[in-house]
Amino acid sequence: MSEPATELTLDTPSLLAREEHEVAIVGRSPWYLAWRRLRRNWVALFSLGLFIVIVLACASAPLYAHHVAHTGPNTVHATDQIRVNGKLRAVIRGGAQYNPATDTFEIKKVDILGPTWWHAHGRFVLGSDNLGRDVAVRLLYGGMNSLKIGIGSAFICTLLAVILALLGGYFGGWGDWFVSRFFDIIWAFPVLLLAIALGTALSVNGFQHFGVRIEPGSLWIPTSVIAFILIPYVGRPIRGQILSLRQKEFIDAAIGQGAGPLRVMFSDLLPNVMSTILVFFTLIIAINILTEAGLSFLGAGVRLPNPSWGNLIASGQDQIQTAPWLALIPGIAIVLTVLSLNIFGDGLRDALDPRSKVRINR
């Protein structure tokens, strides 16, 4: 039997741990804490899951085209007939019939094959377009192109924006002046108009300057254009954070200890803005997918006949009354992708820094 304590003593950590059901208090990294917060946000996780499913589906486009639909994204089946529920059906039928003998026309409606779902052994699952191409195949290839451009341009844009923000924020003075004016110049143009102008100009002859050669039909054209025009939208807020961090004591301490500019930028400043960059990266993918869709819709993005969700909507709008699925399906794909990325991006921001007010202002 132990004696009751007669004098006041300080609890040791081990004693405290014993009282707290013998669980030792362990230090947690900010990333772990963020993950713990994120996994409690099931809406964000569901969105991430949805986005991954979309990415996987689009990545499997060549497999689907080869093994299921048995056609390419640009192959025309205007005069083909397929079996739907065992019955032969022309992919495109009807239209005005010309009678050369009388030089007259009998007007009939053009009947484009609608979604067959799985009644045609995987062919034309989502129907045909006005040229007899398989919409499902074009949707998946279109998604692949849209995602390639969206993710690729987000990566390039974020990378360049971070480098410029670090340079401007760290060096200040003239360096910061040049970086800021560069951001201002791009910012001064309406985003979509600048993108259309660059996309249209580059789509004719491609880009052949500074030892870089991009072919006119290459996906690198919309990728580079979108990456370029959105640099200030990512770069400005990050530069602001860098400028603020630059005044902190730990930076002065690092410099005092003899750390060079590169080391301060990449070892001290960058890790402190990493969470912001991550959130921006996620959100900018969604914006880039939308921008690409807009550009391709206007004919300044992915070059026809190659599909993208934007040009699929543009092609479908001519048949909106008789074949609404042509514009509707890629539209839904864009909505789901952008929504999933935005919700996940918001969740990620809340998880990484619940008090953060990071926003992409366009």
Place this chain on the structure above:
Amino acid sequence: MGSKRHWRPLLSVMALATGVSLMVAAHGVAANRAAAAPKNPQAFGTLRAVIDTIDYLDPQQAYTGQSWWAMWNVYETLLTYRHVDGPAGYKLVPGLAQSLPTVSRNGKVYKFKLRKGLKYSSGAPVKATDFEWAIKRGFLAQGQGVGFYTDIAGAEAYSKNPTPGGDISGITANNAKRTINIRLDKPRGDFLTILALLFAAPVPANTDPSIQNGSIPGTGPYKFSNYDPNRSFTMVRNPYFKATKYIPKGNPNTVEVALVGDADAATQRVINGQSDYSNAAIPPDRIADAKSKGRLILRKTANTYYFWMNIREAPFNKLKVRQAVNYALDRKALQTLVWGGLGRPTQNVLPPTYPSYRKLNLYPHNLTKAKTLITQAGAKGAKVTVWTRNVSDAVTAAQYYTSLLNQIGLDASLNVLPRATYYTTIGNVNTHAQTGWARWLEDYPHPLDWFDVLLNGNRITDQDNNNFAWYKNKKTDAQIENLKKAPILTPAVNARWAKVEKQIMQRAPWAPWSNRVFPEFFSRNMSCIHIQLLYGIDLARLCKK
């Protein structure tokens, strides 16, 4: 003597009174006769039309079918075309001229005389010298049609240094005698049709050469009353116009024209009762629906849609490749895909409305043969860029074409250019465009408008070239130059043109695929719908129930 002298003033007063009475009575009779003159029973208030966008409403500048559709009734030319349906609409008749001109034996001199009492819609008299000013104004403003008039003696020199006071020596006009004499450097078989183009419509002397949309007075039955760029314009009656045997007064008192680029919206305006007529190309999937909601008239005009192949650029420098493309095209399927079947498959350069037309069937659809020809030519896998302009039907056709080229073994990709820059880009020698989409709608009904403009090797230019195939063949060029001199399209001349056409198509610089038929859409209350082959729906003869 004295009594006689007394009666004389009285008789004079009586005679004067009688004279005045007779004059008043005569005036009254004349006035009554005028009041009793039969009015145009088919005249009606307002025609509300909706048409696709136009370029200009200036006679020396306008070069679109939409503009010409309206301007044909505003600006008269020395010679014009009859307001009748069918092939008779191609017949040249006197317009401002009193009669058809006298032409010299060598085909170089044309003599016209203007009708008496002609006035512009401003009330100013039409002078013979106004014709020369119209031609000069075209050169001064660098109008789109000046190239047609360079065969007039002195015009080539004038075009190099055009000044308002300068002179085109080949045109001599006498205002007192109302005569216009035109002298050419060399005979030109299509010159009368060229004079009937709106580019040559006389305008008041010293009208500013700068573009003036709808404000230049004309001589036709209507005048433009206002023009709201890219939105609308209105045509009202020209009070100084006098109908002739060939130029009717026109049934609508006013024509209100809305400019709507979106064909779907234009069609909907007619369905909703906001417009009486739309010439917009109804989207293929709406044609059957539109037919049940109004009056759908099919207009067969002279046009050819084709894919050109640049014979200077590989792989199209090989005849077998060009033939392969022609064999591969499924022309019938293309009509359905591109405009819901409203087109006639063709392998000809000339449209079937021409007397020189002889149907060609050199390349029946045969995909296997096409693939074999590509292999034989050693062009398998050759990289090809297909060019087209960013207009729905052209993009659809070019996508089909690109897919087809890939199917026969080439490695094709598509380049879609903005509508405004397409022709100048592909017509530039430095573009090295290999193949692409094009169409030709006639300027005037003569084979020279096709073969000379589009396929004469002698007329190839490094910029703004219309011969997109860069087709040059000594034999063909010589024949075209020779046929230029023929003043009239006799059956023998027509047969020679047909031979030229066959020669060209055997060398396959083009793959023609359609003579398009344009759907014209009217509300149910419109009648007397007549189609003039060159200018389309004849608005002057339309009636409203």
